Amino acid sequence: MIDGVGGHTLWVNLTKGSIEKKPLDEEVISNYLMGAGYLSRVLFDLIPQGIDPLSEKNVLGMATGLLTGSMFPQASRHVIAALSPLTDIWGESHAAGFWGAELKFAGYDAIVFTGASTSPVYLNIKDDDVDLLDAEEAGIWGKDVFETDDILKEKHGKRIRTLSIGQAGENLVRFAAIMNDRDRASARSGLGAVMGSKRLKAVSVRGTGKLTVADPKNYLKQIDVFHKRMMANPFTPGRIKYGTTSLVELMQHIGRLPSYNMRQGVFDGFEKISGDAINEKYLVKARADFSCLQRCGRYTAVRSGPYTYEGGAPEFETQSAMGSRCGNDNLESVLFGHHLANQYGLDTISLGGTISWAMEAWDEGLLTADDTGGVDLSWGNHETVVRLTRMIAMREGFGDVLAEGSARAAQKIGRGTDKFVMAVKKQEIAGQEPRAQKSMGLAAATAARGADHLYAFPVLDEAGFDEEIRERFGKQYLPEMADRLSPKYKGIMVKECEDYMVMIESVGLCKYGTQIPPEFFYEDIAVALKIHNGLELTKRDLQVIGERIVNLNRLFNARLGVTRKDDCLPERLTKEKAPLGPPAGEVVELDAMLDEYYTERGWDLKTGLPTKDTLERLGLEEDV
């Protein structure tokens, strides 16, 4: 077995209540690494076609990366995947924290849950002792994420790490998150509802084992080099001081801050919800996850008034989703709303995207108090944003309609409200107004899990990465590739970034440090995999693995009917010109970018599916 891993996958059949421990499959690792790649392979083979994502036939996987738990900067990540109840296609979500590293220290790299329990359970892991326990008897079923963490620590010791769903997951909210370490979220794709449907409340873990490393002689010396590079990077001081919260001002300045349900990319109240506003009055301290030198997590507190709380702080996505997107400049409500979303276990991006859809429908007179049970949905009504967060998690009143996500809610309400759904493949678009950054529009259209900025995370055209573009792609692509308003070469960039980012999600590293800032690249990952795991992989090997994973994700979705027609954006973004700010007059030229992207991928231009040659090149010809 390779070094640097726990060495086993736990296979948990929730219907039978059985647990089996199997050694890792090294052939899968050589073709897909671990993390996102491993789950892509395993779940492709296990999830049947034509099933209800909330039925016992769905399979839920959790996996760490090959470097998770190592001393590489930001080696804190784990991945969760299943058929998504929000999009009905490939669902995948990632989080940092300490849970993933702890799982490896217990001797496990992944857990695969099949079937469904008839009564609520949780999985408790203490090294070799792995038990499915009664969640009702433990008093955690029906409880929120923080209560669950408190109760399990009381029961199993304060050094355990917990991963759980809150009430939103139990109530099968289609954008329920899976939380770990209290306020870290695998939020996208609604995988919390899959846990809820399996009546699996939590996975608590304590690992006292150690990871071996392949090259103990050179390990610390090389890790020291990586650490010094990360600390010397010009991004690091700002990350520690602001996390991602200072992005609000940058995005406002380039007209990319989704506002009023993406009617526009600038928001008059941006300063009130900015990173400076948070730091000035509410910041408690920065926080770091396992082996994290960027420390972009934070704790904040509101000390008085209706929004009093202390806990995890919002990042840019939540400032945008619950703030500008809803026309809401009341910062305390954004901070508290984010806290509630963590407590109940909700994806704040889809939460804000769904509430802002309803607000626009209200503004257009297509939703009334008769529909909402008297809830006032005026733009900027911060009390409504907070109130609906609870109503959605509990599926109370109009919250039950919104708990289905904006696409299904629009279908139910009708009256043309689907025009205001800012989603791709039924998942709400994140905090990037794509008319102000074309690469983000393409990335949202092509991502395997529906609208998603992270699958490709094509940030190289955002602000000042010309040198990196020159090195990664070649000078012939400048200046267009670095121009966020130009659609040219964005197909090439998004393809390259997707392959790289899924590889990074398969080794368990953060995108901060590997993509922005672009401090570490393929060559560094190859060195880390050699000294930590003893794997001899070249840059080219890792590129092909990334490409293989993306193609396998595409085949998973193709089995469910996804083709080029589904790689689309809301008409607002492709046909209506941006009304304000630097992108005024712009639309997303999606078709031209898609042509370039499919060509670069070796996918058929008409269907958007991998050609036979491409599949053969990647060793996937038998998966069709």
Place this chain on the structure above:
Amino acid sequence: MAQVLVKFFATVREVTGVKSLELEAETVKELLQSLVMTYGDKFKDTVIDENTGNLKQFFSCMVNGKRIELLDGYDTVLKDKDSVALFPPVGGG
């Protein structure tokens, strides 16, 4: 000389102590020199690369929301009422 509004963000703002400043400059290069004169060594050490005299790596200067690399770089000519922004390394999603 054009009268422009310069906006400072995050760690650049910490050095200047103000959110914005109106000043006169013909080009971006002149504007940066003027800011060094106004805010002294602390600004220079934080923002300017001593070898090139340009902005340090990953710092970003935009004129009316457009990066100067896509205009005429440091020779970009400024006009009255232009809005110039100076960002420290920041980005992501």
